[in-house]
Amino acid sequence: MFDWVIVGAGFAGATLAERIATERDEKVLVIDRRPHIGGNAYDRYNEDGLLVHQYGPHIFHTNSQMIFDHLSKFTEWRKYEHRVLGKVDGMEVPIPINLDTVNMLYGLNLTSEELPAWFASKAEKVEEIKTSEDVVVSVVGRELYEKFFQGYTRKQWGMDPSELDKSVTARVPTRTNRDDRYFTDEFQYMPLHGYTRMFETMLDHPNIKVMTQTDYQDIRNEVSFKRLIWTGPVDEYFGFRHGKLPYRSLKFRHETLDVEQALPTGTVNYPQTEDYTRISEYKHMTGQVHPKTAITYEYPSAEGDPYYPIPRPENAELYKKYERLAMATPNVWFVGRLATYRYYNMDQVTGQALATFRRIQEALPVGGDVIAMPRVVAAE
Template sequence: MFDWLVVGAGFAGCVLAERLATQRGERVLIVDRRPHIGGNAYDRYNEDGLLIHEYGPHIFHTNSDMVLSYLSQFTTWRDYTHRVLAEVDGQRVPIPINRTTVNRLYGLSLGTDEEMEAWLAARAEPAERIETSEDVVVSKVGRELYEKFFRGYTRKQWGLDPSELDKSVTARVPTRTDTDDRYFADKHQVMPEHGYTRMFQAMVAHPNITVMVQADYRDIRHLIPHRRVIYSGQIDEFFDFRFGRLPYRSLRFDHVTLDTPRHQNVAVVNYPQTEDFTRVTEYKYLTGQEHAKTAITYEYPTADGDPYYPVPRPENQERYGLYEALARATPDVWFVGRLATYRYYNMDQVVGQALATFRRIDEKLPREDRARAAGRSWNGAVAEMPAVP
């Protein structure tokens, strides 16, 4: 008998498994359909010995001291400041748009924040109501920069025009009047020194935690006794698509090794105007690895495949609300993570959500005597069970 069945071995599942095992002394089984732990943040060494992110670049950034402190129990960090270029009009310029971007594109010499603000204000098209992703961008930078940087990229990424998407999509990307070319402005910008997979392995290396990969929750839920469930998969799937499917956007990755030490000047180059792929990532910038070769990934958004991004449209949120009501009425199941709560969360936000969920669980459920007396000895190994045939 397991105290908890945790569905999904990504950030949400592993954080909660670790907390339940170490803080409450409870027995946890983690199951995941994939052949590995780590969810979409899983990284691995390819055949050439280069560390790559199997599901595209994952850059850790957060303003939360608490989240960073928690994860620091399981990894050391290397400082990394993420920078992105966009190939626009035959040039590679910084994104998010800043003063350097505008000066290079238009051959200008704007020298102050005030000059940049005035230049943008002359082109902005203010809207009475900001409802869509198009509204967000056009009201800030005008239609020309919107067409150059956002419209084509968004259509490739989401399969929809920005005018059809919630304002939250493009609101994630700021516009700057200075020359700050960092992609993120968070207080903490770091990468796990030995990769995400090593961090996850440390997180679940506890004798109270058993990991079962290549296993579908639906196949084993009636076979393995358990008392309660943490669910981080698709919420619509959990309820057998009772109200119809929630739309998700997927990705396809083309991983390539090149016989050269460097391929591009930054980790990521976006392609808003040309190409079928949205971006190219070179991992050595992220990992700090020294190697004679380099690994890159071409990223192609698709309509089919593993779910990555909830599609932010009002009708989808309305449908999710029906599933959310079911979730609240389902006893002994906690729904956590991007897919289970149909939100476009960053990694640190998922960790924060999982830690908050643990606090609610701990307040609601009394700890058993054996939990209070649980040992804290670690054997350093991840207990793994084979997939159920």
């Protein structure tokens, strides 16, 4: 008999499992259909002893002291500021676009004070910002849009930026200074011993039982439990009754190279060439000392595990139908990227899980009767 079954052992599921087990002293069964915990943040040592991220690079960054402090209970940290170069016009230039990017590409010697006017001279007037194309051309103009965004977005999403919601490219800033960090958050760190070790620590509690390679449909009638937390695809929970929510997937090619370092930065993007979007090298992120190095090529795909909700208005409307079902389902809590059909970073998913736990605490007394309380909580 379990008080809770949690479907999914990623950030959402593991965070809630630990909080419920620790603060409520209730029994939790965590299941995941994959053969490991950690969700997409899962990392492992390959046959050469190099720590690699199985599902591509995961860089932790947040501006939330609360979220950072919470995760610090389960890991020590290594300071790391991620940097990305883009292979554009045969050169490797900083991404996001900054002062050095423009000066290198155009052979200029602009200053930070002069660059805003240069961008303004290139920008196109857009009456209403609706799409990802609108966002970029209205700020830096069509030429930089085509060099950096159009080809990369077509590969990543399988459609043109003009077909995607403005939120896609709004995530990538443009800078007028020489700051070449990919993120500017206050807290930029990597788990010192890897994400998997952090998840193992999080789930190491006598009230928590973990079952991997386990599908919810296979155990739902075999296990007694009071309440359910669902972090998988929301449309799957409801049997796809309104149709499938569209997702973009990724395929990965991992390689070990017989050199100490292969890339100048943690990641190199390819917006103009190649069928892959980027290559990443993990030793930049992990700080591991090793005579060899591990890299990963990423290939976007229409088929495979769901990674990225596709941000288009019609998809948002379809999700609202599932959200209404979720809100009307008693004693099931829907948490995480897939369950709420939103692109959340790791810290945002953690924040959403902690917010969900606070709602549980407020509404559900420990040891109290089962209360019909469907919940879909936004990230904080």
